[in-house]
Amino acid sequence: MERIPILKMGDFLLVTIQVDLYDQLAENLESDLINTVKKYSSKGVLIDISAVSIIDSFMGRILGNIAVMSKIMDAQTVVVGMQPAVAITLVELGLPLNGVISALNVEKGMDLLRAKMYNSDDEEQYDYDDNE
Amino acid sequence: MTTTTTNKEEVFIVREQDVVPLRNRVKDYAIAAGMSILNQTKLITATSELVRNLLKYGGGGRGLIEALVIGRDNGVRVTFIDNGPGIADLSLAMKDGYSTGKSMGLGLPGTKRLVNEFAIQSELGKGTTVTIIKWKNG
Numbered sequence A: 001m002e003r004i005p006i007l008k009m010g011d012f013l014l015v016t017i018q019v020d021l022y023d024q025l026a027e028n029l030e031s032d033l034i035n036t037v038k039k040y041s042s043k044g045v046l047i048d049i050s051a052v053s054i055i056d057s058f059m060g061r062i063l064g065n066i067a068v069m070s071k072i073m074d075a076q077t078v079v080v081g082m083q084p085a086v087a088i089t090l091v092e093l094g095l096p097l098n099g100v101i102s103a104l105n106v107e108k109g110m111d112l113l114r115a116k117m118y119n120s121d122d123e124e125q126y127d128y129d130d131n132e
Numbered sequence B: 001m002t003t004t005t006t007n008k009e010e011v012f013i014v015r016e017q018d019v020v021p022l023r024n025r026v027k028d029y030a031i032a033a034g035m036s037i038l039n040q041t042k043l044i045t046a047t048s049e050l051v052r053n054l055l056k057y058g059g060g061g062r063g064l065i066e067a068l069v070i071g072r073d074n075g076v077r078v079t080f081i082d083n084g085p086g087i088a089d090l091s092l093a094m095k096d097g098y099s100t101g102k103s104m105g106l107g108l109p110g111t112k113r114l115v116n117e118f119a120i121q122s123e124l125g126k127g128t129t130v131t132i133i134k135w136k137n138g
Helices: A023-040 A057-072 A084-093 A106-131 B016-032 B037-056 B107-114
Strands: A006-009 A012-016 A044-048 A076-080 A101-103 B003-013 B061-070 B073-082 B117-123 B127-135
Touching: A006 A023, A012 A023, A012 A106, A023 A057, A023 B016, A044 A057, A044 A106, A057 A076, A057 A084, A076 A106, A084 B037, A084 B107, A101 A106, B003 B016, B003 B037, B016 B037, B016 B061, B016 B073, B037 B061, B037 B073, B037 B107, B037 B127, B107 B117
Parallel strands: A012 A044, A044 A076, A076 A101
Antiparallel strands: A006 A012, B003 B061, B061 B073, B073 B127, B117 B127
16 A cells, blocks of 8 residues: 655654645555654654645645644644645635644754744743742 | 637546546646646646545546637636436535535535636436536636
8 A cells, every 4th residue: 555654853753745645645644643653752743745736625634633633642743845826725725724833844844843842841841840 | 709628538536546647637737728836726626626526425437627718718627427326405515514424514615716617416316517617817
């Protein structure tokens, strides 16, 4: 079965979608990603969709699902590189992808993930101080 | 002005993987019509939505892609034909947020917003035909 590769980079997982998605492929990616988050206790997932020329309601919903599921698994998801035409089309279709954090490119997405990780570390630190 | 069809082809849709070649062929037609990237994306996204309905509710069928010329305007018409159970209440199916399946019900109304012309015909027990047109500058 065709699958989209998931790369582990330290605390994060990196997915670059280089092919046109169809429903089964997107569903496989969803379950593979969540299993991989669990396997490596990943703290963040970065999905690069810069090579994806269309996202319809089904694939958009899968992206939203991935964001919500990974959050429940204590990992942040950032979607990067959305093409402008894809963004316009998604909103007109009626799917604004609420809840999906996005960044313009991989570099900014990585920065965002790191910032979120350190921020949550800080919060834990403060909690610890309060208890003392 | 009369609309003339300059080129056409038919693609059969029986399984999910057939969606990708259909989308690619529609894209070729959209490029040939001189559409902007945005209009190409809208047309291909609309195609993707409708072909899912064709598979999910119609049990497969065929897609007819046509290159249209009307006066100085170019466009692409895609017709989705299935011999499935048909749609009982068309006006309900066209409503935002309505779905008999588990989806969000964006398919038909969302698709209509992405194209310039949208027509749907359905007969219970006979099947459903959906036709969309996207004009080059539409």
